[in-house]
Amino acid sequence: xxxxxxxRRGMGRFSLVIxxxxxxxxxxxxxxxxxxxxxxxxxxxxxxxKNGRNASTESLIVFNIRMPRMCLAAILGGALAVSGFLxxxxxxxPIAGPFVLGISSGAKMIVGxxxxxxxxxxxxxxxxxxxxAFIGSLLITAVVLLFSQKVRNMELLLVVGIMVGYICSAxxxxxxxxxxxxxxxxxxYWSMGTFSGKGWDSVVTAAxxxxxxxxxxxxxxxxxxxxxxxxxxxxxxxxxxKPFRLALIxxxxxLSACVTALAGPISFVGIAVPHITRTLLKSSKPALVIPxxxxxxxxxxxxxxxxxxTVFSPTELNIGTVTSIFGAPVVILMMVDRRRRxxx
Amino acid sequence: MTAFxxxxxxxxxxxxxxxxxxxxxxxxxxxxxxxxxxxxxxKSTILKTVARQLAAIRGxxxxxxxxxxxxxxxxxxxxxAVVLTERIRPELYTVRDLVGLxxxxxxxxxxxxxxxxxxxxxxxxxxxxxxxxxxxxFMTLSDGQKQRVILARALAQQPELLVLDEPTAYLDIKHKTxxxxxxxxxxxxxxxxxxxxxxxxxxxxxxxxxxxxVKGETVAAxxxxxxxxxxxxxxxxxxxEKGSYDPDFGSVELEKTEGKPRVFVIAGAGHGxxxxxxxxxxxxxxxxxxxxxxxxxARVAKKLASSCVIAPAFEPISEELFEKAxxxxxxxxxxxxxxxxxxxxxxxxxRLLALAREKGLLKNE
Numbered sequence: 001x002x003x004x005x006x007x008r009r010g011m012g013r014f015s016l017v018i019x020x021x022x023x024x025x026x027x028x029x030x031x032x033x034x035x036x037x038x039x040x041x042x043x044x045x046x047x048x049x050k051n052g053r054n055a056s057t058e059s060l061i062v063f064n065i066r067m068p069r070m071c072l073a074a075i076l077g078g079a080l081a082v083s084g085f086l087x088x089x090x091x092x093x094p095i096a097g098p099f100v101l102g103i104s105s106g107a108k109m110i111v112g113x114x115x116x117x118x119x120x121x122x123x124x125x126x127x128x129x130x131x132x133a134f135i136g137s138l139l140i141t142a143v144v145l146l147f148s149q150k151v152r153n154m155e156l157l158l159v160v161g162i163m164v165g166y167i168c169s170a171x172x173x174x175x176x177x178x179x180x181x182x183x184x185x186x187x188x189y190w191s192m193g194t195f196s197g198k199g200w201d202s203v204v205t206a207a208x209x210x211x212x213x214x215x216x217x218x219x220x221x222x223x224x225x226x227x228x229x230x231x232x233x234x235x236x237x238x239x240x241x242k243p244f245r246l247a248l249i250x251x252x253x254x255l256s257a258c259v260t261a262l263a264g265p266i267s268f269v270g271i272a273v274p275h276i277t278r279t280l281l282k283s284s285k286p287a288l289v290i291p292x293x294x295x296x297x298x299x300x301x302x303x304x305x306x307x308x309x310t311v312f313s314p315t316e317l318n319i320g321t322v323t324s325i326f327g328a329p330v331v332i333l334m335m336v337d338r339r340r341r342x343x344x
Numbered sequence: 345m346t347a348f349x350x351x352x353x354x355x356x357x358x359x360x361x362x363x364x365x366x367x368x369x370x371x372x373x374x375x376x377x378x379x380x381x382x383x384x385x386x387k388s389t390i391l392k393t394v395a396r397q398l399a400a401i402r403g404x405x406x407x408x409x410x411x412x413x414x415x416x417x418x419x420x421x422x423x424x425a426v427v428l429t430e431r432i433r434p435e436l437y438t439v440r441d442l443v444g445l446x447x448x449x450x451x452x453x454x455x456x457x458x459x460x461x462x463x464x465x466x467x468x469x470x471x472x473x474x475x476x477x478x479x480x481x482f483m484t485l486s487d488g489q490k491q492r493v494i495l496a497r498a499l500a501q502q503p504e505l506l507v508l509d510e511p512t513a514y515l516d517i518k519h520k521t522x523x524x525x526x527x528x529x530x531x532x533x534x535x536x537x538x539x540x541x542x543x544x545x546x547x548x549x550x551x552x553x554x555x556x557x558v559k560g561e562t563v564a565a566x567x568x569x570x571x572x573x574x575x576x577x578x579x580x581x582x583x584x585e586k587g588s589y590d591p592d593f594g595s596v597e598l599e600k601t602e603g604k605p606r607v608f609v610i611a612g613a614g615h616g617x618x619x620x621x622x623x624x625x626x627x628x629x630x631x632x633x634x635x636x637x638x639x640x641x642a643r644v645a646k647k648l649a650s651s652c653v654i655a656p657a658f659e660p661i662s663e664e665l666f667e668k669a670x671x672x673x674x675x676x677x678x679x680x681x682x683x684x685x686x687x688x689x690x691x692x693x694x695r696l697l698a699l700a701r702e703k704g705l706l707k708n709e
Contacts, residue, residue, distance in 0.1 A: 092433075094435060218454075219453065219454070221454055221455060222448070222451070222453065222454055222455035225445055225455060226445055226448050228432075228434045228437070229432045229434060229442075229445065229497075230428070230430050230432055232397055232426065232428045232430055233426070233428065233432070233497075235396075235397055235417075236395060236396075236397070236420075236421065236424075236425060236426040236428075237421050237445070237446070237448035237449060237501065238416075238417040238418045238420070238421035238448060238449045239417075239448075240417060278435070278436055281436075282436060283436055283437075283438075283441070284434065284435050284436040284437060285441060287454055287455065341483075
């Protein structure tokens with residue numbers, strides 16, 4: 001039957017993309033384990049994986065450094081991509097993202113302030129940082145939403161977002177002026193954005209926050225699809241628009257806050273990866289895009305992290321530097337392409 | 345007996361401020377009700393309230409006897425579907441996927457379409473004749489095609505009541521007539537009840553069972569198109585000052601040029617329309633005659649000529665009218681012969697022509 005063929009073609013494409021992304025994920029994971037200042041052969045790694053931890057330096061490198069780092073890059077990369085996709089669904093515009101709307105900078109500001117002024121009184125566990133980042137994200141999201149009611153034009157809203165981002169950075173810089181030497185080192189290190197130096201506790205925190213948030217996001221696929229037609233149509237189909245919008249914003253903020261708290265602000269992944277995913281899938285169906293974007297985000301960040309720590313080894317680049325180099329051109333191309341198509 | 349769709353003492357508006365009150369509508373199943381009225385008169389506000397997008401300020405809206413505002417969102421979604429004026433721009437949606445969204449109130453938590461759902465989507469695509477567009481990207485379609493897809497999506501909700509806000513906006517005449525024919529088909533053959541708003545009063549009168557005129561704070565008229573357009577002339581409803589509207593044919597004429605006639609048009613049997621339109625465009629005041637009252641030329645002359653000589657139908661033209669026309673003609677600078685044949689009843693026009701020729705007034709020879 002014709003329609004079955006069509007339906008199968010859609011699903012076939014999805015399966016194909018998922019398989020491709022899984023293959024890339026495995027390659028990326030293997031490279032991340034093997035490549036570095038200490039190069040390990042596949043056999044050595046397989047040996048270590050088979051026999052478990054031992055006291056050797058290699059074991060320490062694989063289990064305590066590379067593995068948690070790679071897990072974190074994968075989880076947070078995926079979370080960032082999904083966070084971006086949620087924001088894009090919210091604004092019904094593919095150029096929305098946590099970084100360009102200043103939401104990541106808001107998270108950074110509150111985390112920075114927390115690091116400087118509360119470092120003495122509370123322990124800065126990953127969970128505390130996530131809470132601080134979540135508060136910062138929500139704060140800036142609220143500001144952006146306030147503006148979005150006045151400015152209907154998305155490009156203008158982006159400018160507002162970027163400006164708000166600068167204000168947040170300025171506040172962060174101001175806070176740094178009053179910080180102690182040790183805090184500054186910590187803050188600088190963190191605020192540049194990196195997956196390095198994170199232990200398993202960060203991975204566990206990330207997994208505990210992102211897993212339920214990602215599942216919840218996927219469960220919002222159905223109303224997200226309806227909402228793509230606009231509020232009026234969504235309402236007419238039975239979507240409770242207000243709670244739905246709130247859920248989108250909370251989930252998106254939580255995911256991007258988790259990333260910012262654990263790895264610092266990472267730019268452009270939230271826009272570039274969902275765009276690439278939609279293009280690969282040739283579909284915007286949220287039920288398909290969310291899992292694919294998660295995988296693509298993981299792959300993207302794993303490769304970016306690999307580049308960050310190997311290209312100028314032993315000096316490491318910020319992860320944000322690498323994601324910008326690869327992500328920003330995608331975003332530019334996308335905007336140009338949209339303009340061109342809108343002009344037709 | 346209660347009608348399928350009813351409003352009683354309904355008042356609508358925004359933020360608690362009433363725009364239109366005392367709206368009482370009764371519409372039977374399979375009927376089409378069209379809201380007409382000037383821009384900004386509140387047609388959309390009424391439709392939004394009926395579609396439950398906007399809370400009613402007072403009064404009730406009932407569908408099959410149950411109060412609309414007491415139903416759950418899902419119940420409403422299964423009963424009624426909408427076509428809105430806001431233009432949608434979903435990226436990377438195929439027509440089939442977009443129409444599939446209409447199954448929303450029937451699908452499970454992740455929105456998975458069952459075989460039944462897919463069959464219904466196919467039926468809806470076939471109903472609006474866009475089966476061959478099923479795999480196309482929605483954004484690549486023309487406005488006419490898009491509107492069909494949006495209608496198909498609404499139909500996929502399997503509604504009993506269809507609410508459409510200016511569904512013919514952006515459409516050309518072909519797509520307008522096709523859309524309205526389709527709505528008539530759905531109403532008569534499928535028992536679909538339709539409430540919509542239209543800007544084209546002529547089409548509204550032809551496509552609807554009932555018309556509702558919105559003007560000012562209340563409903564200005566409600567009834568069959570015939571009743572409504574006779575009780576409330578379109579010129580009055582739209583405060584038309586620079587033109588006129590013929591309710592029987594739905595044709596619009598631009599403003600007539602008043603003043604002492606400079607040209608006399610000898611017309612009849614529709615031959616005079618091009619000459620009269622051309623004089624109107626040049627803003628030349630003119631007279632027309634001698635026309636029988638049942639002649640199309642007479643209808644147009646009444647709307648465009650600054651004065652005209654009209655004779656009763658089915659009678660030879662009286663000498664009195666001939667004299668009147670002669671005086672009027674001799675007061676003009678020139679005379680145009682529209683080319684109407686001269687027969688037994690209008691032989692008076694033949695005499696006028698001869699006189700004009702004699703005096704050298706006849707210009708188009």
